[in-house]
Amino acid sequence: MKEFFHRRIERNAIGFVLAIVGVASIGGLVEIAPLFTIHETVEAAPDMRLYTPLELAGRNLYIREGCYACHSQMIRTLRDEVERYGPYSLAAESQYDHPMLWGSKRTGPDLARLGAKYSDAWHVAHLINPRDVVPESVMPRYGWLQRNPLRIDDLGEHLAAQRAVGVPYTDAMIENATADARGQANPEAAESSGVTERYGEATNVRVFDGNPSLVTEMDALVAYLQVLGQLTGAAHQETAGRQE
Amino acid sequence: MAIEKRDPVTGRVTTGHEWNGIEELETPIPRVVFFFLAVTTLFAVVYWVLMPAWPVGVTYTRGLLGIDQREVVMRQVEDAAVLRAAWTDRVGAAGFEEIMADATLMQHVRDTGRTLFIDNCAACHGTRGTGGPGFPNLAAGAWLWGGDPETLAETIRVGINSTSDETRVSQMLAFGRDGVLGREEVRSVAAYVRSLSDLPLGEADRGRIEAGKEIFAANCVACHGEDAKGSTDAGAPDLTDAAWIYGSDAQTVFTSIYSGRQGHMPHWEGRLSPVDIKLLALYVGTLGEDAR
Numbered sequence: 001m002k003e004f005f006h007r008r009i010e011r012n013a014i015g016f017v018l019a020i021v022g023v024a025s026i027g028g029l030v031e032i033a034p035l036f037t038i039h040e041t042v043e044a045a046p047d048m049r050l051y052t053p054l055e056l057a058g059r060n061l062y063i064r065e066g067c068y069a070c071h072s073q074m075i076r077t078l079r080d081e082v083e084r085y086g087p088y089s090l091a092a093e094s095q096y097d098h099p100m101l102w103g104s105k106r107t108g109p110d111l112a113r114l115g116a117k118y119s120d121a122w123h124v125a126h127l128i129n130p131r132d133v134v135p136e137s138v139m140p141r142y143g144w145l146q147r148n149p150l151r152i153d154d155l156g157e158h159l160a161a162q163r164a165v166g167v168p169y170t171d172a173m174i175e176n177a178t179a180d181a182r183g184q185a186n187p188e189a190a191e192s193s194g195v196t197e198r199y200g201e202a203t204n205v206r207v208f209d210g211n212p213s214l215v216t217e218m219d220a221l222v223a224y225l226q227v228l229g230q231l232t233g234a235a236h237q238e239t240a241g242r243q244e
Numbered sequence: 245m246a247i248e249k250r251d252p253v254t255g256r257v258t259t260g261h262e263w264n265g266i267e268e269l270e271t272p273i274p275r276v277v278f279f280f281l282a283v284t285t286l287f288a289v290v291y292w293v294l295m296p297a298w299p300v301g302v303t304y305t306r307g308l309l310g311i312d313q314r315e316v317v318m319r320q321v322e323d324a325a326v327l328r329a330a331w332t333d334r335v336g337a338a339g340f341e342e343i344m345a346d347a348t349l350m351q352h353v354r355d356t357g358r359t360l361f362i363d364n365c366a367a368c369h370g371t372r373g374t375g376g377p378g379f380p381n382l383a384a385g386a387w388l389w390g391g392d393p394e395t396l397a398e399t400i401r402v403g404i405n406s407t408s409d410e411t412r413v414s415q416m417l418a419f420g421r422d423g424v425l426g427r428e429e430v431r432s433v434a435a436y437v438r439s440l441s442d443l444p445l446g447e448a449d450r451g452r453i454e455a456g457k458e459i460f461a462a463n464c465v466a467c468h469g470e471d472a473k474g475s476t477d478a479g480a481p482d483l484t485d486a487a488w489i490y491g492s493d494a495q496t497v498f499t500s501i502y503s504g505r506q507g508h509m510p511h512w513e514g515r516l517s518p519v520d521i522k523l524l525a526l527y528v529g530t531l532g533e534d535a536r
Contacts, residue, residue: 034299041302077313079320084363086515088317116407117515119508121378122368133376134367204407236514242318 045092045234050167051227052199053155053177054184054215058224060158061217062101065142072103073112073228086113087235096167096231108139113229120208123222145218152181152215173198185219186212202230328356336519340393343526350526357527360520364512365528373531377491378507383531386487388414390476397525403511404479411511414479419463420502427502432456433464434497440472440484443492 009016034041051059062068073094075085082088089112094100118126122133127145130137155177163169173180176194183191187205196203204226209218229235249258251269258267292298295307306312325332331352335343343349362371369375373382385391389399389412402410419425425433435449436456445453460472467480474482481489490496490505512521 037299037302077317079317079324082317082321083324088314113515116510117364118367119510121508125378126367133379136371238314239318242314243322 041091042095043090043092043234043238045090045095045232047234048092048095048232049200049202050096050169050173051231052180052184052195052203052223053152053159053173054150054181054220055224055227056158056162057150057152057155057181058220058222059101061145061221062224063099065221067111068101068103070105070107070139071109071111072106073110074102075110075112081110082239085110086229087239090235090238092234093229093232096162098162098165098167111225111228115226115228115230120206120222120226121210123225124209124218127218127221142221145221146209146216148217150181150215150217150220152178155181170198181220182215184223185209185215188212332519335522340397340522340526344393344529350530353523353526354530357523357530360516360524361527364516365524368509373528375489378489380489380507381487382528384487385532386482386485387476388474388479388481391529393522393525393529395476396528397521399509400516400521400524400528401511401513404509405506406509406511408511408513412479414506416480416500416505418502418504421504424463425459425501429455429459430498430501433459434494434501436460437472437483437501438492438494438497441486441492446494449494 009019073089075081075087075089077088089102093112094102124146126133126139127142129141129143130139156174159167159169159174159177163174176198179191180195180198183189183193183195184203184205186192186207192205195205204223207219208222208226209216249260249267250256251258251267254269257270259270261268292305293307294309295311296304297307298305331349334346334349335352338346338349343353361369361373365373368379369382370379374384375381380386380388387395389395389404399412402408402412404412404414406412417424419433420427420430431449432452432455434456435445435452437460438449439445439453439456460468461470464472467478468474468483469480472483474480481487488496489507490500512524516524
């Protein structure tokens, strides 16, 4: 019988281990090597804002409730998507998303450009019972968001964790995270001025859930949904640049 | 070379190992597997050459075909716009009167307007534009700011109480919560307002109408007018018609007067093109046709 190459290598334990390591590292190299230059491949977005503590808390709720299972946040380079949702998504737009929430399945619509598209009141009504505003909807109800107070005492730690993976939160942002969350959900509060000071004039400072006296999970999730696609104008500029 | 052993039943070569009396046949991988492996590898190599594939430092291999999906999609969008330009140019240039008089253009308005409406407006106003509690019915012909196409287009462009600098602004004050009127006064004016559109009133409410009329004259006429027919300048609703945004039951009307209302319609300038806004204004104008 012919002595195959594979038969030879299978019978040499050290050689076989080395071969496995060699082959597996090719796969690793292909996935990891481009990350070393990622700062140069992600488009420049100098106007990019950071998620406020309240929006970050909303993002965590988005993950907790599994919204990503039915909603994507990625407008692909396909004509029907661009015409329906707006400019295709850029890498820069999710540079502060840890983890990214691009999603891979759409039972509901894409949410990448949802921010500022509907009113807060609509989001609240829709999350409490989607059928109230969209009769044909199959989305579950999320009524408890309106009742649950948001946990805000640990938001500084969430910001610090994001900073550890590269989001440029400052010390002042981390220190004032809890106050900023309260301030963003109630423009009447003394704490609200610090929010726009630290996170930019374009930040939404509103009573998102209609109840100014309590910061609820509804406040956080609606604040997050209202900022989707609003953190930078880079995608609109890119599209406009190509149209010329 | 290991000792070659053959399986007595099939006559084929075994691996030479024996596990508790069981021996394993050495069956080679079928040739067809190698064939497809070779074909797919060849396909991959051709693909690498033709299409963008490998990251190289800060750039990547662009491929001989020079395909860029972002360019492809932008070209598709432009091509589609050129196809539509035959009539969108006319919609963009013509006045509303002129478009409404043109049956062919209005057919385009209905078809394209419907898609635009479903994608952007239906979430709040409903797929047929009939709205719901808190979201105005666009098919009722009861307009807060005016129902002619020019006004509708402007409302869509700047929104109502939106984040646009040019937004239309309107607010129903919280007469009860802010202490302007007492609870009984709010009840009275609610009874009067409900009597204006001939809603069924309870015994107690019927007795409040006269008092409510006076309170209305003192507090509400600035926006809603002496005849309570509202004002499209202030975005104040007509209180004598059958259209109610938040509901016409006594409790809801009480809440509206006691806690105030401030609806919010987002502005669509920037999200929708001027022609799209024009199409939507015209389409919204057609929504009531079925009902009337």
